[in-house]
Amino acid sequence: MLTLRLAFRNLLRHKSRSLLCGLSMMGAYVLFSISLGFSDGSYGGLIRMLTDTHSGHVQIHQKDYLEAPSLFRNFKLTAEIKNQLTAHPEVLAWTPRIFSAALIFRENKSTIARLMAIDPEREAQVTTMREKVQSGVYLTEAVGVTNPILLGLQLQKLIQAKLGDELIFIGQGADGSIANDLFTVVGIVGKSSTDAEARRIYMTLESAQEFLSLGERIHEVTLRLQNYAKARSAAVNLQEILNNEQLDVQPWQVVEEQFYKAMQADQQGNWITQAVIMLIVGLVVLITVLVNVFERRHEYGLLLALGTPPVFIFRSVIVEMTMLSSLSVFVGLFFSFSLNLYFSVEGIAIEPPMEYGGVLFSDIISEVSLFVLFVPAVFTIAVAFVVAFFPAAKSALAVPIEAMRGN
């Protein structure tokens, strides 16, 4: 109680100094929190974008597929696997996929295109595939059409195809034969020619299995989880459950390795900024405490002379600084909460947009979470606490007669 009273009165004693020190701690806390908010918010947004539009949270392949994708590195999606996926509590939805490439012809135009075959119903539960259709219809609505396809915008421009046009595909079958068939354009996908889907052709799983002579085999199962943050643990868990050495279950961090690495490198840059902010807090606190302690050396001398235990003086210096930093953080909480909330709604546009491993990133947004508000709070208070140690010890170990003599 006595310590608290002394600490509190001492804070009020030099109001402008305490205010200045408190304000800089508050400013640093708010900056730290916002920088964390933006980093979390933006990466969170990016991850959601990437996983929602294409990659899902976890993928299953034949064990060598990710290293070197190939038509032949496929597996059979057995009833057992389907049941295991459906029964898993963390799995929200799953969808099978096949990837290949083909030469496509329309009249005298031709090009090479990437093929992606999907189960239209399931795919729509895992990704935003249905929303990618810009004109025409999604695969499920193309009733009565044999071999319907969705054509990427860029390919469409290249071969000048219209909805309803028939295209000739030539490719390689899994049995070594030459594959060829006719496909009908039922929809156009991709907003701009830079979108990934603008360079793809989507078809149904059945058409692809027929065209590529794959039977019931596929290349990939993509999973959507309840919580994307659990991708790694869910992947490990699924690998165990499937108990099949031929299969490889990986989270989005591995599947989209390039993107993930770029993001991590960028996050490291943020930590440097945050460390610099904390360094400044440390310096301000150090200067304030040193000035206070120097000014009060007579007082500490007197307290010691009266028989005050040194620990008591040490504690009162630390308590004083911790009080100030806690108060600053408490007031700062209001600002960091409101600013992060504001920026989570109103992102800041970045010009020109940045690219992370193939994903474009044109807005940075913030996020409000306990992590974003409390980690910087704990850091700020901890830095003030630690920095006050040395001056506190110095005043506690002062020699009373010397402290009192000097004028």
Add this chain to the structure above:
Amino acid sequence: MAEIVIKTKNLDKSFGSGETEIHALRDVNLEIMRGDFAAIVGPSGSGKTTLLNILCGLDTVSSGEIQVSGRSLQSMSGSELAKFRREHIGLVFQAYNLIPVLTVLENIEYVMLLQNVPSAERKERVRKFLTEVGLEGKENRFPAELSGGQQQRVAIARAMVSHPDIILADEPTANLDSATGAQLLEMMRRFNEELNMTFVFSTHDPQIMERSKRMVTLTDGRIVSDELK
């Protein structure tokens, strides 16, 4: 026969070493009895402050022995000394006596708080000594709102309040005008007579020396005379 509160034997104290060595106290043998009201006098630099600092354990001796209330100070550790000062010695300095952020009441209460004296008793004792030093009604003032003489009176109240065996005061009146200084000393003398409180104080002021019951004169760190009046 009166009880001995302080007893020193062949006290020597020097600062520094070699060429720059200063011999502040030489062969000091002193006995302070309960109920003494002793002035330590002597020219500037004669060792008065050094002696008082040693008597309360704020400074160490170079050689010799010192006992306060029957306990040898040399054998005590820093924290034992702090506890000893808290419980047995009242201190009054020339200046910087009060903690500026605490009120008069809190300043007087301070040592009792360290001693864990129960609240009711604390309040009771503070009230008693505030009245004794004539500062009733000023308990919620801060030191800066008091005159120099009032501040010294608070310091004496604080020194008295924990019932020490002895009060050591280093030039308690040096920062006061002579009338105020004389009043302060009058008050100390009253406590000495009415409450049998032992005082040892240093001074330069002949008027103050007049009012002491015993005068110890130091010159160059030696006791050159010790007279009872």
